[in-house]
Amino acid sequence: MNRTLRIGTRGSALALAQTGHIAEALERAGAKVEIVTVSTPGDRSSAPIAEIGIGVFTSALRDALAAGEVDVAVHSYKDLPTAPDPRLSLAAVPLREDPRDALVARDGLVLGELPVGSTVGTGSPRRAAQLEALGLGLTVVPLRGNVDTRLRKVTDGVLDAVVLARAGLARLGRLDAITESLDPLQMLPAPAQGALAVECRVDDVDTEHLLASTLDDQASRAAVTAERAMLAALEAGCSAPVGALADVVEDLDDDGSVVLRLSLRGVAATPQNDLLRASATGDLTAAEQLGRALAAELLDLGAAVLSGPEA
Numbered sequence: 001m002n003r004t005l006r007i008g009t010r011g012s013a014l015a016l017a018q019t020g021h022i023a024e025a026l027e028r029a030g031a032k033v034e035i036v037t038v039s040t041p042g043d044r045s046s047a048p049i050a051e052i053g054i055g056v057f058t059s060a061l062r063d064a065l066a067a068g069e070v071d072v073a074v075h076s077y078k079d080l081p082t083a084p085d086p087r088l089s090l091a092a093v094p095l096r097e098d099p100r101d102a103l104v105a106r107d108g109l110v111l112g113e114l115p116v117g118s119t120v121g122t123g124s125p126r127r128a129a130q131l132e133a134l135g136l137g138l139t140v141v142p143l144r145g146n147v148d149t150r151l152r153k154v155t156d157g158v159l160d161a162v163v164l165a166r167a168g169l170a171r172l173g174r175l176d177a178i179t180e181s182l183d184p185l186q187m188l189p190a191p192a193q194g195a196l197a198v199e200c201r202v203d204d205v206d207t208e209h210l211l212a213s214t215l216d217d218q219a220s221r222a223a224v225t226a227e228r229a230m231l232a233a234l235e236a237g238c239s240a241p242v243g244a245l246a247d248v249v250e251d252l253d254d255d256g257s258v259v260l261r262l263s264l265r266g267v268a269a270t271p272q273n274d275l276l277r278a279s280a281t282g283d284l285t286a287a288e289q290l291g292r293a294l295a296a297e298l299l300d301l302g303a304a305v306l307s308g309p310e311a
């Protein structure tokens with residue numbers, strides 16, 4: 001391909017860092033690239049995500065891609081609505097970062113050391129519900145803003161701790177700030193957390209092929225496919241209290257040979273806001289079915305059918 005690929009990204013430090021990695025990988029594969037920043041309503045508003053709705057960070061970028069203003073869009077996968085966009089192809093899911101949530105607390109404290117009444121900042125209902133379910137007497141405080149703004153709440157002494165995606169800190173070179181990477185047994189991450197979604201126009205087969213062959217990681221794609229299928233079947237938006245995490249695990253076949261399987265864990269809230277947890281294992285090649293099956297089990301257990309603020 002001789003043309004220059006225009007790669008669209010949001011302008012936040014995190015978005016620029018993750019798009020930079022993608023651009024470098026494409027350049028190493030011989031492509032000519034150019035990074036184009038697209039401003040989104042989510043970047044211009046400071047309202048809680050639960051009010052402005054999922055898609056605020058991604059729809060402007062998707063529109064620019066569909067309109068031909070850019071050729072590739074790089075998103076944080078967990079920020080995408082669950083409904084597919086028929087104009088676009090999800091050409092690559094690159095190797096996923098560590099998907100766990102991270103605690104950044106004052107004085108190097110871990111979760112179990114935070115005194116009763118400590119303030120923990122997060123704007124995510126999923127994180128808030130799981131923090132409250134620990135029964136540690138923590139006070140969850142609403143919080144938004146870019147990664148630096150959130151970290152500063154702790155260094156400035158405004159909050160005792162904040163919870164963020166470890167992947168965001170990794171991509172910004174701020175892993176040093178983490179005082180504890182939270183065990184998924186206590187804090188299941190958002191579906192697709194730590195993964196990127198790389199899209200192109202559905203009719204741009206050259207770009208689709210280049211992205212898939214250069215960037216796609218099959219295990220990462222299978223894991224996030226299962227997590228997102230679970231989310232979609234619960235009809236939950238990204239701001240709903242739903243967590244999911246799939247791992248590729250080795251298992252033994254009937255004839256004793258090693259097979260790779262997907263192990264999926266999920267958490268969802270009841271209408272009374274109690275948390276339900278469940279897990280299931282399935283074929284690596286049937287990730288969507290696994291996600292839907294786990295959602296059905298959670299619904300059977302009494303999970304609320306959620307209609308988040310938008311999707």
Ligand SMILES: NCc1[nH]cc(CCC(=O)O)c1CC(=O)O
Pocket residue numbers: 076077078079163164165167168192193194195196
């Ligand atoms: N909700 C915003 C958002 N979207 C993606 C990430 C982090 C990187 C990722 O999960 O891929 C973050 C920040 C956070 O949740 O702390």
